[in-house]
Structure formats: structure tokens, C-alpha cells
Amino acid sequence: MEVPAAAATAKPLLHTLTFSRAMVANHLFAAIYTCAVLALLYHHALTALSSTTFLSFSLSLAFLFSDFVFGFMWSTTQSFLMRPAHRRVFPENLRKVMREEDFPAMDVFICTADPHKEPPVSVVNTALSVMAYDYPAEKLSVYVSDDGGSDLTLFALVEAAKFGSHWLPFCRRNKVVERCPEAYFESNYPQSNESKQMKVMYESMKKWVENVVDSGKVTDDYITNEQERQAFNKWTRGFTRHDHPTVIQVLSEVGKDKDITGESMPNLIYVSRQKSRNSPHHFKGGALNALLRVSAVMTNAPIILTLDCDMYSNDPQTLHRVLCYFSDATICSKVGYIQFPQRFHGLNKNDIYACEFKRLFLIHPMGMDGLAGPNHVGTGCFFSRRVFFGGPSSFVSPELPELRPDHVVKEPIQAQSILAMAHRVADCKYEDQSNWGSKVGFRYGSLVEDYYTGYRLQCEGWQSVFCHPNRPAFLGDVPITLNDVLNQNKRWSVGLLEVAFSKYSPVTFGVQSMGPIMGHCYAHLAFWPIWSIPLTIYAFLPQLALLNGVSIFPKVSDTWFFLYAFLFLGAYAQDCLVFILCEGTFLRWWSDQRMWMLRGVTSYLFGSIEFLTKCLGIATHGFNLTSKVLDGEQSKRYDQGTFEFGVESPMFVPLSTAAIVNLIAFFGGLVGVFRGGDFDGLFVQIFVAGFVVVNCWPIYEAMVLRTDKGRMPTKTTLISTFLAWALYTAASHTPHI
Ligand SMILES: O=c1ccn([C@@H]2O[C@H](COP(=O)(O)OP(=O)(O)O[C@H]3O[C@H](CO)[C@@H](O)[C@H](O)[C@H]3O)[C@@H](O)[C@H]2O)c(=O)[nH]1
Ligand SMILES: [Mn+2]
Numbered sequence: 001m002e003v004p005a006a007a008a009t010a011k012p013l014l015h016t017l018t019f020s021r022a023m024v025a026n027h028l029f030a031a032i033y034t035c036a037v038l039a040l041l042y043h044h045a046l047t048a049l050s051s052t053t054f055l056s057f058s059l060s061l062a063f064l065f066s067d068f069v070f071g072f073m074w075s076t077t078q079s080f081l082m083r084p085a086h087r088r089v090f091p092e093n094l095r096k097v098m099r100e101e102d103f104p105a106m107d108v109f110i111c112t113a114d115p116h117k118e119p120p121v122s123v124v125n126t127a128l129s130v131m132a133y134d135y136p137a138e139k140l141s142v143y144v145s146d147d148g149g150s151d152l153t154l155f156a157l158v159e160a161a162k163f164g165s166h167w168l169p170f171c172r173r174n175k176v177v178e179r180c181p182e183a184y185f186e187s188n189y190p191q192s193n194e195s196k197q198m199k200v201m202y203e204s205m206k207k208w209v210e211n212v213v214d215s216g217k218v219t220d221d222y223i224t225n226e227q228e229r230q231a232f233n234k235w236t237r238g239f240t241r242h243d244h245p246t247v248i249q250v251l252s253e254v255g256k257d258k259d260i261t262g263e264s265m266p267n268l269i270y271v272s273r274q275k276s277r278n279s280p281h282h283f284k285g286g287a288l289n290a291l292l293r294v295s296a297v298m299t300n301a302p303i304i305l306t307l308d309c310d311m312y313s314n315d316p317q318t319l320h321r322v323l324c325y326f327s328d329a330t331i332c333s334k335v336g337y338i339q340f341p342q343r344f345h346g347l348n349k350n351d352i353y354a355c356e357f358k359r360l361f362l363i364h365p366m367g368m369d370g371l372a373g374p375n376h377v378g379t380g381c382f383f384s385r386r387v388f389f390g391g392p393s394s395f396v397s398p399e400l401p402e403l404r405p406d407h408v409v410k411e412p413i414q415a416q417s418i419l420a421m422a423h424r425v426a427d428c429k430y431e432d433q434s435n436w437g438s439k440v441g442f443r444y445g446s447l448v449e450d451y452y453t454g455y456r457l458q459c460e461g462w463q464s465v466f467c468h469p470n471r472p473a474f475l476g477d478v479p480i481t482l483n484d485v486l487n488q489n490k491r492w493s494v495g496l497l498e499v500a501f502s503k504y505s506p507v508t509f510g511v512q513s514m515g516p517i518m519g520h521c522y523a524h525l526a527f528w529p530i531w532s533i534p535l536t537i538y539a540f541l542p543q544l545a546l547l548n549g550v551s552i553f554p555k556v557s558d559t560w561f562f563l564y565a566f567l568f569l570g571a572y573a574q575d576c577l578v579f580i581l582c583e584g585t586f587l588r589w590w591s592d593q594r595m596w597m598l599r600g601v602t603s604y605l606f607g608s609i610e611f612l613t614k615c616l617g618i619a620t621h622g623f624n625l626t627s628k629v630l631d632g633e634q635s636k637r638y639d640q641g642t643f644e645f646g647v648e649s650p651m652f653v654p655l656s657t658a659a660i661v662n663l664i665a666f667f668g669g670l671v672g673v674f675r676g677g678d679f680d681g682l683f684v685q686i687f688v689a690g691f692v693v694v695n696c697w698p699i700y701e702a703m704v705l706r707t708d709k710g711r712m713p714t715k716t717t718l719i720s721t722f723l724a725w726a727l728y729t730a731a732s733h734t735p736h737i
Contacts, residue, residue, distance in 0.1 A: 011097060012090070012093035012096040012097060013090050013093060014089065014090055014093055014094065014097070014324040014325075014327070014328055015087060015088065015089045015090065015324045015325060015328070016087065016088045017085055017086075017087050017369075018085065018086050018087075018088075019083060019084070019085050019086075019370055020084040020085070020086065020370075022084075022581075023081075023082070023083065023084070026078075026081045026082075027082075029570075029574065030078045030081070033074070033567075033570055033571070033574075034075065036563060036566055036567055036570070037067075037070075037071040037074065037075070037567070039563055040067055040071075040563055040564075040567060041064065041067060041068060041071065043560055043563070044060055044063055044064035044067060045064060047060040048060035048061055048064060055734060055735070056552075059541065059545070059552055062537055062541060063537070063541075063552070065533070065537075066533055066534035066537040066538065067534065069530055069531070069533050069534045070534045072527070073524065073527065073530070073531060074571060075520075076520045076521070076523050076524035076527070077524055079367070079517045079518075079520040079521045079524065080363060080364045080366075080367030080368065080521055080524070081367055081578070082367070082370075082371070082517055083367070083370035083371055083517075084363075084366045084367045084369070084370055085366060085369040085370030085466075086366065086369075087369065087465065087466065087467065089321045089324040089325070089467065089469075090324065091317060091320035091321050091323075091324055093324075094320050094323055094324060094327070097327060098323070098327050100136060103135065103136060103139055103323065104139070104301065104302050104303055104323075104326065105139040105140070105141070105299060105300075105301035105302065105303070106135065106139060106140055106141070106301050106303045106304070106305060106319060107141050107143060107295045107299055107300075107301040107303070107304050107305070107385075108130045108140070108141065108142045108143065108304075108305045108307065109143050109145060109288060109291045109295070109304060109305065109306045109307065110123065110126055110127060110130075110142065110143070110144045110145065110307045110308075110309055111145045111147070111284055111287055111288065111306075111307070111308055111309060112144065112145070112146055112147070112148065112153060112309035113146070113147035113148050113284075113287075113623075113625055114147075114148040114150075114241075114625055115148055115150040115152040115153050115213060116629070117625050117626070117627045117628060117629060118148075118309050118310065118625070118628050119210075119213065119628065119629060120150075120152055120153045120155070120156030120157075120209055120213055121156060121182075121206055121209050121210060121213075122182075122309065122310055122477075122628060123144065123153060123156060123157070123309045124156050124157065124159065124160040124163075124205075124209065125180045125181055125182045125183075125312055126180070126307060126309055126310065126311060126312045126313075127142055127144060127157065127160050127268065128160055128163070128164055128167055128179070128180065128181055129179045129180035129181075129183075129312040129313040129314075130142055130305070130307070130312075130313050131164055131168060131265070131266050131268060132164075132167065132168050132171045132176075132179035132313075132316065133179070133313065133316050133318070133319050134316040134317055134319070134320070135319045137168075137254065137263065137264045137265060137266045138254045138255065138264050138266075139301070140266035140267070141254075141266060141267035141268075141269065141295065141298070141299045141301060142266060142267065142268050142269070143269045143271055143291050143294065143295055144157060144268075144269070144270050144271065144309075145271050145272070145273070145287040145288070145290065145291050146247075146270065146271070146272040147241075147272070147273075147275075147281070147283075147284075147287050148241050148272075149239070149240075149241045149244045149247070149272045149275060150241070150272075151217075151218045151232055151235045152212060152213050152216070152218065153270075154218075154231065154232070154247070154249060154270050154272075155209065155212050155218045155222065155232075156209045156212075156213070157251055157268065157270050158228060158231075158251055159205050159208060159209055160205075160251075160268070161251040161252040161257070161265070161268050162205075163181075163201065163202065163205045164252065164259070164265060164268070165252075165257070165258070165259040165260050165265060166198065166201060166259070166260055167181060167198070167202075168259050168263075168265065169259045169260060169261040169263065170194065170195075170198050171316070174190075174194070174195070176189075176316075177315070177316065178314070179313060179316050180312035180313065180314070181202045182312075183312065183314070183345075183475075185199050185202060185203075208222075218232050218235075231247075231249050234247050241275065242275055242276075242277050243275060243276055243277055244272070244274065244275055245274055246271075246272065246273055246274040246423050246426040246427065247270070247271070247272040248269065248270070248271050248272075248294065248419065248422050248423060248426065249269070249270040250267070250268075250269050250270075250413055250414050251268040251269065251270055252265040252266065252267060252268040253265075253267055253412070253413060253414060254266060254267050254413075255412070256412075256414075267298075267299065267413060269294075269298065269413070271290065271291060271294050271426065273286075273287065273290040273294075273426040273427075273428065274426055274427050274428040275428055276428045276429075279428040279429060279432075281428065282437060282444045282449075283447070283449065283622065283623040284378075284442075284449055284623065285437065285441075285442040285443065285444050285449035285453070286431075286437075286444070288306060288441070288442045288449075289431070289436050289437065289441040289442050290425070290426050292304075292385075292388060292403075292441050292442075293403055293425035293426065293430070294422045294425060294426050296385075296402060296403045296404075296405075296407065296425075297402050297403070297409070297418060297421045297422045297425060298409065298413045298418055298422055299409060299413065300385070300405070300407055300408070300409050301385070302384060302385050302386070302405065303322070303326060303382055303383070303384060303385065304382070304383045304384075304385055305380075305381070305382050305383075306378070306379060306380075306381050306383070307379050307380065307474070308378065308379040308476060309628075310476045310477040310628050311342070311379045311380055311474045311475065311476040312474065312475060312476075313473065313474055314471065314472050314473060314474055314475045315469065315471050315472070315473050318340075318473045318474075321467060321469060321473070322338055322382045322467070325338055325465055325467075326338075326382075326384065331463075331465075332384070333392060334392055334461075334462070334463045335373070335384070335462070335463050335464060335465055336383065336384055336386075336387035336392075336457050336458075336462030336463065336464055337376060337381050337382060337383045337384065337387060337454070337457070337462070337464045337465075338381070338382040338464065338465045338466075338467050339365060339373075339374045339375075339376055339377060339380065339381045339454075339464055339465070339466055339467070340380035340381065340382075340467050340468065340473045340474055341361040341362050341365065341377075341380070341466075341468045341472075342357070342361045342377055342378075342379060342380060342474070342476060343356075343361070343472040343474065343475055343476070344356065344475060344476050344477065344478045345475040345476070345477070346477065346478065346480075347478060348638055348639055348640075348641050349587075349641060350585075350587040350588055350590070350591050350641055351588045351591050351592075352591050352595075352638075352641050352643060352698075353478070353479070353480075353482060353485040353591070353595060354588075354591050354592040354594070354595035354596070355478035355479065355485060356588065356592075358579060358582055358584055358588075358592065359579075359592075360377075360525075361377060362468065362582055363578060363579075363582055364521065364524075364525075365377075365466040365468075366466060366468075367521065368466070368518070368521050369465065369466040371515075371517055371518050371521070372458055372463050372464070372514055372515075372518050373458065373463045373464030373465055373466065374454075374464055374465075374466040375451055375454045375455065375458075375464075375521075375522065375525065376450050376451065376453060376454025376455075376457075376464070377450055377451075377454075378448075378449075378450030378451075379450075379474065379476065380473060380474040385405040386405045387457055387462050388405075388440060388441045388442075389404075389405055389440055390439070390440075390460065391460035391461040391462065392460075392461050392462060393461070394460075396435060396439050396440055398435075398440060399434060399435075400425070402421060403425070443456050445498060445499075445502065446495045446496075446498040446499050446502075447491050447492070447494050447495030447498065447621075447623060448491075448492055448495030448496055448498075448499070449495075451495070451496065451499065451525060451526075452495070452498075452499050455499065455504075455506065455510065455522050456504065458513075458514055458518065458522075459504070459509065459510060459513035459514055460513075477628045479626050479627065480630065480634055480635060480638040480644065481634055481638075481644040481646065481647075481710075482643055482644050482645060482652075483644075483645075483646070483647050483649045483651070483652075484626055484627055485595075486598075486599070486602045486603045486606075486649070486651050487603070487624055487626070487651075488624075488626045489599055489602075489603035489604075489607070490602075490603040490606050490607040490610065490651070491607070491621075491623065491624055492528070492603075492607070493528065493529035493603055493604055493606075493607020493608065493610075493611070494607045494610050494611045494614070494621060496525060496526050496527070496528050496529060497526070497529055497607065497608060497611040498611065498614075499526045500523075500526035500527050501611075501615075505523075505526065506519050506520075506522035506523040506525075506526050507519065507523045507526075510522045510523065511523075528604070529603075529604040529605075529607045529608050529611075530604075530608070531596070531599070531600050531604050532599075532600050532601070532604035532605040532607075532608055534600075535596075535597060535599075535600025535601060535604070536600060536601050536605060536654075538688065539597075539600065539601055539658040539661075539662070539692065540658065540661060540727065542665075542684070542685040542688050542689070543661050543662050543664075543665035543666075543685070543688070543689050543692075544661070544665070544727060544728065544731035545685060545731075546665045546668065546669045546682060546685040546686065546689060547664065547665050547668050547669070547728060547731065547732070548731060548732055548734075549672060549677060549678070549682070551678060551681030551682055551685070552685065553684035553685060554684070555680045555681045555683075556679075556680050556683050556684075557680055561684070564684060572593070575589075575593070576589050579592065593695075594695045597692070597695055598655060601654045601655055601658050602651040602652075602654065602655050603651065605654065606650070606651055633708075633709060633710075634646075634710065637708065637710050642698075642706075642708075642710060643698040643699075643701075643702055643710070644710040645702050645710055645711060645712045645713065645716075646709055646710045646711070646713070647713070648713045648715055648716055649716075652712065652713075652716045652720075653716060653719055653720055653723065655699065655720075656699060656703060656712060656716060656717060656720035657720040657723045657724050657727070658692070658696075659692075659693075659696040659699040659700060659703075659720075660720055660721060660724040661724045661727060661728070662689045662692040662693050662696065663689075663693050663696070663700065664724070664728070665685075665689040666686065666689035666690050666692075666693050669682055669685060669686040669689060670686065673686070699712070703717045
């Protein structure tokens with residue numbers, strides 16, 4: 001009897017790809033909605049042309065422009081809904097196609113930049129969580145890049161290596177799933193003598209490290225041997241975070257350092273690249289490129305995982321999932337990276353600051369996965385080392401043979417020649433007149449180096465894969481104060497505009513290189529901050545007109561009114577549906593749309609202004625690190641779902657001004673209508689103001705009702721009240737000619 005050919009050659013299944021069935025319904029809705037948007041723009045153009053006064057002409061023009069932006073942003077989001085895909089992997093089949101001896105080596109990069117904003121204990125936890133992966137230790141190397149050039153961070157990692165020699169075998173023996181010690185001891189872990197002992201050991205290590213960090217100095221009492229002393233001696237008098245030589249310290253070495261059961265430890269290497277005030281360092285992109293070179297010289301693993309210091313591994317099996325793709329020869333030559341979503345721990349119930357970014361981190365990448373693959377989001381991403389050296393069929397060779405992705409390292413990592421070469425490639429002048437940052441490695445030129453690099457790689461022809469298992473592979477911290485959130489979003493805004501208005505803009509270069517749909521996906525992200533234009537206009541203009549009794553939208557009895565109603569309800573309903581179908585709750589969606597409005601008059605707006613001043617050469621802005629330090633009282637308020645203002649941030653000024661203007665306009669409008677005003681003509685404006693007021697409730701609370709430290713600073717409230725009054729006065733004196 002003959003065996004069917006397919007069955008005889010069938011390989012065990014490693015991964016599958018399926019497309020969402022909701023696609024057709026969505027295409028239909030998109031087609032109708034597009035017609036509605038076009039009709040609205042036509043309506044605005046018509047009103048503008050037939051307007052009799054200068055005022056009504058400029059108003060129609062303003063709304064024509066803002067609705068055009070709305071329409072553009074809405075249509076680009078539809079690219080993500082064109083062909084959403086879902087993937088599954090079958091790591092249980094991996095052993096059938098591959099022996100453990102054949103597993104490729106992995107280099108893990110962890111970035112940190114400031115021991116006071118990024119507590120070293122949390123860096124330690126991240127490092128330990130990846131060192132403890134279910135993977136042959138001799139194939140695993142963890143590199144920690146310290147852009148803060150801090151001996152406190154080095155000290156913490158020295159302690160991490162010592163503690164790791166107990167922690168790793170403990171995890172192995174007990175099949176621990178939470179391999180980040182902090183998360184493990186916070187969880188409901190089994191109480192045994194061994195686990196209790198481990199906890200004592202962890203707590204004392206943590207305390208030890210925190211003491212040193214609090215004291216700000218690694219004194220002799222904390223140094224236990226000559227090797228350590230030599231390492232810390234590098235922090236001489238002239239050593240500052242902006243000006244210092246390279247420090248590379250091997251804290252644990254494969255084959256040499258063993259855990260307490262005698263098994264090999266993975267490599268753990270501390271790298272602080274050379275810094276000088278006279279050389280640009282390109283922030284995180286620069287740090288990652290330095291690590292790319294240092295790791296090439298020392299281990300040169302074909303697969304690289306990049307992590308932010310707060311993103312610990314939450315699943316020891318993740319590397320097996322990744323191998324399901326990278327071991328498949330059919331996709332290996334095209335797939336450049338495998339992106340896991342950014343997911344977070346410690347979000348409050350309704351996620352008041354919408355830090356989950358469900359669209360950015362889940363819905364959009366799933367949409368792109370059915371096309372050429374998701375964008376890169378900076379952390380939780382596995383790269384094939386080859387992607388950093390040209391497109392799939394156009395290799396760009398690095399300047400040194402040792403840096404080539406196919407170079408084989410023959411000497412141990414602490415060999416004199418290896419260390420000398422590693423120092424050489426970490427030099428701050430090394431990249432001068434080279435391809436690094438332009439054609440090779442992570443790309444420079446944008447504060448969102450992650451987005452930009454992924455985008456450029458996809459333009460070169462690389463595809464990517466989105467992997468999002470039910471159990472999050474990585475978990476990170478979220479900012480817990482509104483000011484931190486807005487500042488983070490502002491930095492992203494500046495970085496995105498840098499791409500949007502560069503010669504590599506997705507609307508021109510992107511569309512040409514990767515086709516219209518992928519190009520539009522990237523364009524949606526690049527133009528994210530231009531939401532500020534319609535959002536700011538809609539936050540003030542209809543309200544100021546309302547206060548003056550000027551009707552600017554169609555009357556309820558007018559047929560054009562239904563167009564407005566359809567556009568508003570249609571977009572909101574679609575957005576809400578997509579959000580809730582992606583495991584969202586209604587209240588989280590509500591927070592999400594609220595934060596979108598808030599960002600419109602704060603981070604998007606300030607980001608756009610900063611970008612402009614940068615273009616004009618008036619000011620430059622660096623990478624403002626997001627704080628990962630938890631303040632007790634702030635944490636408490638965050639957990640209760642209370643907004644945190646507290647500081648005098650310039651971004652709070654337009655926010656409170658808008659809140660005040662809308663409140664007054666809403667009540668003023670209602671009073672006017674009761675006194676016999678034109679309800680029919682003013683309804684839309686009253687509705688818009690009312691909708692903003694409902695969204696602004698936490699702001700009113702923070703301005704008048706609250707007494708805690710997180711309330712709105714009185715100065716901000718006063719300035720905003722004054723500005724609201726000034727706007728009102730100006731509006732009421734605008735001649736209606
Ligand atoms: O000069 C620098 C500045 C930052 N970092 C590191 O970059 C990471 C991200 O910084 P963070 O302050 O946490 O910024 P976020 O806005 O939270 O990060 C998101 O946005 C960044 C781009 O702006 C991406 O790099 C990140 O991966 C992405 O998670 C951290 O590990 C930092 O240590 C450096 O290594 N060197
Ligand atoms: Mn972060």
C-alpha cells in the first residue's frame with residue numbers, strides 16, 4: 001500500500017496563520033463611511049464658497065481643514081482593518097524538528113539609562129528573568145547597556161549574578177513560571193523551606209542594592225574581592241554620565257561560572273559605552289548599536305532580543321515560540337523580526353491614562369500581520385542579526401569582518417584580544433563617517449528609534465511576525481502620573497513627526513517601497529500628533545461660537561444634520577466595537593477615548609510645537625526618560641483611579657482652559673436656549689460642549705473638589721481661568737462681518 005506523498009513528507013506543524021472573518025463587514029462599512037466623509041468635505045467647501053461674511057468663511061475653512069484631518073486619520077486606521085491576521089505557534093512540536101544541541105545562540109540586550117529614574121533593582125529583575133529562560137545556558141548571553149554610566153547599576157548587576165547562581169537552579173528544579181523574582185514573591189507561590197529561604201536571600205540582596213543606591217556611592221564596605229575593586233576603580237574623579245570611558249564588565253561567563261548545582265551560568269555582561277560631550281550619542285538607538293557591535297565581537301548570536309529595563313520576561317518558554325518561526329527555513333530568509341506586544345502590569349481597573357494602548361500594541365500589529373508584518377515597538381522584539389546589515393537580498397557589509405553577522409567567535413569572551421576589540425567598537429567616535437544609523441544597525445534621526453528602525457527595515461523588504469500568546473511574554477511598567485504619561489506621549493509625537501516630514505515619509509517613500517496599505521499603516525502612526533489640529537479646534541471654536549449665540553453646524557431639522565450624526569456615531573461605534581472585541585471593557589474604552597481628547601490639546605499639540613521649534617533650529621529636545629519610580633501616595637491614588645496632576649506642567653494649561661470654556665459654553669448655551677434661543681441651530685454645539693464636559697469631570701474635580709497633593713495646582717487653575725476669560729472676550733469682540 002502506498003503512503004500519500006503529503007503525509008510521508010508532512011512536517012510537524014510549528015505555526016499557523018488565519019485571517020479574521022469580520023473583514024467583509026468592515027470593508028462594507030468603510031466604503032459607506034468614506035462616502036459620508038467626502039460628502040461632509042463637500043458640504044464644508046460649499047458653505048465656505050457661499051459664505052457672506054469673513055467670519056463664516058474662516059469658520060468653514062477651519063472646519064474643512066479639521067474634518068479633512070479627521071477623515072485622513074480615520075481612513076488610515078482602516079488600513080489596519082483590511083486584513084487582520086491571527087497566528088498560533090506549536091512549541092511542543094519543536095523538538096520533533098530540532099535537537100536542543102542545534103538551538104541557535106541568543107543575545108539579549110537590556111537598556112537602562114538612569115539609576116534614579118530606573119531603579120537598579122528592577123534592572124536586576126529583568127536581567128534575572130531572561131537569564132532564567134528555559135534554554136541551554138551556554139547559548140544565552142545577556143548584555144545590559146547602561147547609558148547612565150552608573151556604578152550603582154553595575155553594583156546591582158554584580159549582586160544579580162551572585163543571586164542568580166541560586167535563583168536559576170531554584171527555578172529549574174521547581175519548574176517556576178514567574179522567573180522574575182519580584183513578581184514571583186508577589187505571587188501566590190508555594191510555601192516550602194526552599195522558597196522561604198530563597199525569599200530571604202532575595203530580600204537581603206534587594207535591601208543591599210537599595211542601600212547602595214540610596215547612599216549614591218559604592219563604598220569599600222560593599223566590595224568583596226579584588227576583581228570587583230578593579231571594576232569600580234574605573235569610576236574616577238572625572239567620570240560623569242556625559243563624559244566617561246567605556247566600561248565592559250563580564251559578570252558571569254559561560255563555562256567558567258557555575259550555579260550552585262554546578263551547571264553553567266549564562267553570560268551576563270555590563271556595557272557602558274564611551275560618552276563624550278563632543279560626540280552625539282543618539283540615545284537608545286546609539287546604545288543598541290554599540291551593543292550590536294560589542295555583542296558581535298563577544299558572542300555574535302544570530303538572534304537578538306531587545307528589552308527595556310522595565311520589561312521582564314513573564315514566560316520562560318518564549319524562546320521556543322520564537323524558534324517555531326526562526327527554525328522554519330521557508331520564512332527565515334524573509335522575516336527580519338518577531339515582535340511581541342508591549343503589555344503591562346499594575347494598570348488600574350479602568351486604565352485611566354489609557355496606557356494599555358490597545359490599538360498601538362495589539363489591534364494595529366494584528367492588522368499589519370496580515371500584510372507585511374507589524375511595526376517594531378522597541379521592546380520584546382526578536383531580531384535576526386542579519387536584518388541590521390541591508391535588505392534580504394542586498395547585504396551591506398560592516399567595516400570590520402568581526403562585525404559581520406556570519407562571523408564565528410573563536411575565543412572566550414574575556415580573552416585579551418576580544419576585550420580590546422569590544423572596547424574599540426564601543427568608542428564614541430567609532431561611528432564617525434560610517435553607515436551606522438543610516439544603512440546599518442538601528443536608524444538615527446527620530447526620537448522613536450523603534451518605530452523608525454522597523455519602518456526602514458520593512459522598506460528594505462524585510463517582513464515581520466506578530467506573536468501574542470495568551471500569557472504575556474513580557475510585562476512592563478506604566479507611568480502613573482498624568483504628567484509622565486503626557487511627557488512620554490509628547491516625546492513620541494516629536495519622534496513620529498520627525499519621520500512624517502522626512503525624506504523617508506511613509507506617504508511618499510513608504511507607499512512606494514511597501515505598497516499603499518502598509519504605507520498607510522505607517523502613515524497613520526507617523527501623523528499621530530496631527531490629531532491635535534481637529535481636536536484643538538473642536539475643543540474651542542464651537543464653544544466660543546455657542547457663547548455668542550452663533551450657530552455653525554447644521555440645524556437638527558436640516559438633512560446635513562444626519563450626516564454629522566452618522567459620522568460621529570459611526571466612528572465611535574466602530575472604535576468601541578473593535579476595542580471591546582479585542583478583550584476590552586467599556587470603561588477602558590471610555591478612558592481610551594478620553595485620553596485621546598486630552599492628548600489632543602496637550603502632548604500632540606506640544607509635541608507638534610516642539611517639532612516645529614526643532615525644525616526652525618530654535619531649540620533641541622532630547623530623550624526625556626519616563627520615570628519608573630513609585631511614590632507611595634501617588635501609587636495609592638493611581639490604584640483608586642484618581643487622576644494625578646500635582647505639578648505645574650505647561651501642558652495642564654490648555655487642558656484646564658478647554659475644560660473651563662466647555663463648561664461655561666455648555667451652561668451658557670442651555671440658559672440661552674431656555675430664554676428662547678435657537679435650540680434647533682445650537683443643538684450640535686451644545687452637544688459637543690456637553691460631551692467634553694462629561695469627559696472633563698476629573699479635571700473639574702482636581703480644580704475645585706480635591707485637597708490631596710495630586711489636585712490641580714492653584715496657579716494652573718488661575719492661569720487657565722484667566723485664559724478662558726480672555727478667549728471669551730476676544731471671541732465676543734470678533735466682528736461678524
Ligand atoms: O539615552 C537613552 C534613553 C533611553 N534609553 C532606554 O530606552 C528605553 C525606553 O525609555 P523609556 O523612558 O522607558 O521610554 P518609553 O516611552 O516608555 O519607551 C517606548 O518608546 C521608546 C521610544 O521613544 C522606545 O525606545 C521604547 O522601547 C518604548 O517602550 C529605556 O530602557 C531606557 O533605559 C537608553 O538606553 N538611552
Ligand atoms: Mn518605558
